[in-house]
Amino acid sequence: MRFKALDDALFRLADALGTDGFVLNSLIAVVLLGVTCGSIGSTVVGNRMAFFSDAMAHTAFAGVALALLSIIVLAGIRTTRDADAYLGVIVPVMIATGVVGAVLMTAARERTGLTNDTVIGVFFAASVGLATMVLPEVRKFVNIDPEIFLYGSIVQSSGKDIAYLLALCVVTVASVAWRYNAWAVAAINPSLAKSRGIAVRLDSYYFAVLLAVVVNVALQSVGILLVNALLVVPAAAAANVARNLRQVFAYTLVGTVGAGVLGLLVSQNVTVPIGRGRGFEPGPSGTIVVVCVLGFFATMALGSWRARRASVNPPAADGVS
Numbered sequence: 463m464r465f466k467a468l469d470d471a472l473f474r475l476a477d478a479l480g481t482d483g484f485v486l487n488s489l490i491a492v493v494l495l496g497v498t499c500g501s502i503g504s505t506v507v508g509n510r511m512a513f514f515s516d517a518m519a520h521t522a523f524a525g526v527a528l529a530l531l532s533i534i535v536l537a538g539i540r541t542t543r544d545a546d547a548y549l550g551v552i553v554p555v556m557i558a559t560g561v562v563g564a565v566l567m568t569a570a571r572e573r574t575g576l577t578n579d580t581v582i583g584v585f586f587a588a589s590v591g592l593a594t595m596v597l598p599e600v601r602k603f604v605n606i607d608p609e610i611f612l613y614g615s616i617v618q619s620s621g622k623d624i625a626y627l628l629a630l631c632v633v634t635v636a637s638v639a640w641r642y643n644a645w646a647v648a649a650i651n652p653s654l655a656k657s658r659g660i661a662v663r664l665d666s667y668y669f670a671v672l673l674a675v676v677v678n679v680a681l682q683s684v685g686i687l688l689v690n691a692l693l694v695v696p697a698a699a700a701a702n703v704a705r706n707l708r709q710v711f712a713y714t715l716v717g718t719v720g721a722g723v724l725g726l727l728v729s730q731n732v733t734v735p736i737g738r739g740r741g742f743e744p745g746p747s748g749t750i751v752v753v754c755v756l757g758f759f760a761t762m763a764l765g766s767w768r769a770r771r772a773s774v775n776p777p778a779a780d781g782v783s
Contacts, residue, residue, distance in 0.1 A: 468621035484617055485730065488746065491619035492722040494627040495684055495692060498676060500718030501638045503697035504710045505669065508649040510578050512694045514670070517567070517582045517589070518560050518677040519686040524589040525559030525678075526552055527596040534603045557678045563589065564674035568667050614683045616726065616746050623683040630679045637672055645669060646707050688747045692718050695754040702761035703768070721757055725750030 476486040506512060529552040563585060571581045614623070648655040648662045655662050673693075680689045700713035729749040733741035744752075 465621040465625060468625060472621055472624070484619075487619040487621075487624060488617045488726060488730075489723070490624055491616055491627055491683060492726050492750070493719060494624070494631045495616075495680055495688070496719035496722040497715070498627070498631045498634045498680065499689065499692035500696060500715035501634050502669075502673065502676065503693050503718060504700065504707075504714045505638075505642070505645050505649070506673065506693050507697040507701060508646065508707075508710075509669070511673070512698075513579060513582045513586075514564075514567070514673060515677050515690050515693045516686075517586045518564065518674050519681055519690065520586055520589040520593075521560050521563035521674075522556045522678050522681060524563075524593045524596075525556035527593045527600060528559060529555035530600045530604050530606070531596050534600065553682065557675060560674040560678040561671050564670040565667060568670045572663070572666070613685045613687075614681065616684045616688065616750075619683055626679055627683060630676060634672065634676060637668075641665060641668065642711070685747055688750060691751040691754050692722065695751075695758055696721060699754070699758040699761040702758070702765040717754075717757060721753045722750050725753040728753070 472487055472490075473483045476483040479486065506515070532555065533551060567581055567585050570576070570584070571578060574581070619627075644655065644660045644665055647658065648660060648665055652662050677689055677693075696717035697710070697714040699717055700710045704710040704713050726746050726749070729744050729746040733743050736742045
């Protein structure tokens with residue numbers, strides 16, 4: 463009920479624009495998500511944390527399981543009907559579990575000296591193991607599919623989803639405006655960053671927590687697949703053609719929003735005929751991901767062409783015509 467006014471306002475706006483409410487809602491959601499993921503995507507790739515977001519998604523799966531178990535134990539639930547009143551507890555517990563997981567992963571990487579992928583692999587296995595250990599028992603008491611909290615759909619975005627995505631976007635953009643330069647220097651040369659008074663250790667924890675919150679909040683609205691793709695693929699594409707960190711950031715932001723909007727429009731307006739008067743309408747999340755991947759291969763080809771051209775026509779040395 464708290465978001466009914468926002469739902470009504472979005473419906474009236476869609477009606478004034480001559481479009482459907484779900485079309486407008488999904489467009490707003492994909493732009494907000496694009497700005498959010500695009501703002502931190504270059505830092506994710508620069509810090510070699512491409513698999514971190516995927517690990518966060520699986521940590522969220524464990525968070526859902528723990529939340530359901532807590533509800534059953536603390537509320538003394540014995541029938542499936544009693545669970546509905548407590549479902550609002552699941553999302554905060556899921557986000558809290560993700561934040562704890564992010565902190566523990568960062569601490570483990572710092573204290574053991576292991577690489578990011580190794581530490582992430584350990585926590586990935588722990589999250590999946592914990593979830594699969596708890597869920598079979600939970601389902602005896604609560605008739606709910608935990609995956610509904612992990613596989614949202616961009617076309618089903620409501621006023622509540624948009625409000626959460628807007629808040630997430632504001633927090634993310636503010637964090638990037640405050641700490642981006644420090645994150646960039648630390649990613650390139652941690653020793654230099656420390657010599658300039660940058661709190662490298664604290665920044666690494668802060669970024670990990672921010673990334674955990676982004677993934678856990680966004681995946682309820684748009685799903686794991688889309689969040690992971692928008693965090694990594696456009697930034698990787700930007701790295702193929704950018705000449706400096708500023709360009710990487712700018713290209714990532716533009717590419718993330720652009721791929722999201724283009725993929726959404728294609729899914730809503732393109733029907734592929736498959737014979738006998740039938741048509742295939744591509745799903746929005748998958749289409750956005752495919753657009754991102756196609757953009758990556760396009761920039762890879764462009765980067766290779768640039769490299770070949772530079773090798774054939776090297777720049778003239780100073781003082782040489």
